[in-house]
Amino acid sequence: MVVLAESSPILPSELALRAYELSTDAVVKETCYGLIVTGSEQAVNETIEELRKLDPSGIFVKDRGFPPGDSRRCRAVRGGGPRPGFHQLEKESAILPSISYGLETIEDPLDVKHQKKRDKLKIDRFIEIIEEQSKEDVNG
Amino acid sequence: MAKILIFPSNSLILSDLVARFGHEPLTLMRVIRKKITEVGIDSPPINVTPEDPKKGLKYAAVDVPSGVRGRMALLDPLIEEAEAAIIVHEADYSFGCMGCARTNELVKYIVRNKDIPRLELAYPTNDDEARVFVRKIRDFCESLTHKAEVLA
Numbered sequence: 001m002v003v004l005a006e007s008s009p010i011l012p013s014e015l016a017l018r019a020y021e022l023s024t025d026a027v028v029k030e031t032c033y034g035l036i037v038t039g040s041e042q043a044v045n046e047t048i049e050e051l052r053k054l055d056p057s058g059i060f061v062k063d064r065g066f067p068p069g070d071s072r073r074c075r076a077v078r079g080g081g082p083r084p085g086f087h088q089l090e091k092e093s094a095i096l097p098s099i100s101y102g103l104e105t106i107e108d109p110l111d112v113k114h115q116k117k118r119d120k121l122k123i124d125r126f127i128e129i130i131e132e133q134s135k136e137d138v139n140g
Numbered sequence: 141m142a143k144i145l146i147f148p149s150n151s152l153i154l155s156d157l158v159a160r161f162g163h164e165p166l167t168l169m170r171v172i173r174k175k176i177t178e179v180g181i182d183s184p185p186i187n188v189t190p191e192d193p194k195k196g197l198k199y200a201a202v203d204v205p206s207g208v209r210g211r212m213a214l215l216d217p218l219i220e221e222a223e224a225a226i227i228v229h230e231a232d233y234s235f236g237c238m239g240c241a242r243t244n245e246l247v248k249y250i251v252r253n254k255d256i257p258r259l260e261l262a263y264p265t266n267d268d269e270a271r272v273f274v275r276k277i278r279d280f281c282e283s284l285t286h287k288a289e290v291l292a
Contacts, residue, residue: 003152062155065172072176072185085150088233092152098267099153102274103160110271 001064002034002051003089005096008058015051015059022050029068033089034059036068057103060096142284145222147247148234149215154226157274161281166218175214199246207239208246215243219250224257224284226277231263257284 004010016030019037026039026047035051037044052059066073066084073084083089142163146154149168158165175187182189188210195216196209227248234244251258259280264270 001152060152060156061159062150062152063167063169063173065169066176070176088148088150089152091231091233095264095270096153098264098270099157099274101267102264102270102272105271106274106278110275 001036001062002048003060003062003093003096004034004055005058005060005100006093007097007100008055010055010058015054018051018054019047022047033093036064038067057100058096060099142223143221144281144284145218145225145251147225147227147244147251148231149218149247151228151231154228154277157277158226158281161278162285163224163281166221168214168218171214171217199250205239205242207237208242211239211243212246215247219247219254222251222254222256224280225251225254225259226280227251227258227260229260229262257287 002015004012004015012030012032012034015035016028019026019028019035024039024047025043026037028047029036029038037047039047048061052061068074069076071077075081075083143166144158144163145166146158148154149166151167155165155167178187192213193206193209195213196211198216199212200208234240257280259276261273261276262269264273
């Protein structure tokens with residue numbers, strides 16, 4: 001199962017076209033989130049390897065249990081309802097752009113705030129903040 | 141290449157990152173695919189056989205909810221094979237019924253008691269956290285690679 005991050009400039013249709021161009025033995029199905037690639041392990045791996053080159057940090061891949069169109073899972077046969085695994089995919093798709101950004105910047109040094117722990121707020125400063133805030137509230 | 145148990149076991153992000161950094165992710169989807177597509181299905185449609193509850197009984201007593209034992213039957217081969225583990229906390233989508241909740245707790249407990257390298261993280265919520273998340277997984281995977289090289 002190939003899932004595109006929202007931040008990726010690639011469209012599922014472009015992925016599908018590239019997969020057809022490769023003409024491996026894998027069967028490709030275009031979906032709203034990316035592609036489903038089915039076939040022998042070798043054919044699937046070859047296809048995935050080539051597809052990843054289009055956007056190495058924006059294309060995510062995972063295994064899928066049921067084959068596409070399987071009557072035990074296919075909504076066309078079961079009469080609708082949510083796609084099994086939809087909630088997992090929905091939740092993880094939301095943070096894929098961040099993961100993609102994490103992959104792109106993996107060699108860059110982390111920001112100082114991640115390297116150095118912030119000091120605790122001093123009690124004197126805390127009292128000052130409260131006083132400033134209460135003055136603002138009285139004046140405002 | 142180490143076999144890394146990921147938790148949540150169906151995670152797209154973990155599965156992708158582990159494979160990307162050169163290891164084999166142990167995922168639930170692989171177990172399910174093997175179960176439902178192998179030749180000669182004993183018990184259609186999803187091939188739950190009398191052997192499965194026995195596997196579940198390895199981990200949970202007979203009076204534990206059957207859902208826990210059923211789930212553990214699927215997770216058993218993954219736990220057995222695992223050479224390392226990455227556990228991610230606060231996964232909203234792993235929230236579910238009591239069977240799901242207890243299975244989640246049980247899997248984490250078993251993995252913590254197993255003598256294997258383990259990385260525990262929280263799901264990132266923004267770009268900065270995601271950078272740290274990706275980096276920690278990369279470093280963990282690299283440490284496993286170095287360990288394997290030293291042992292060889």
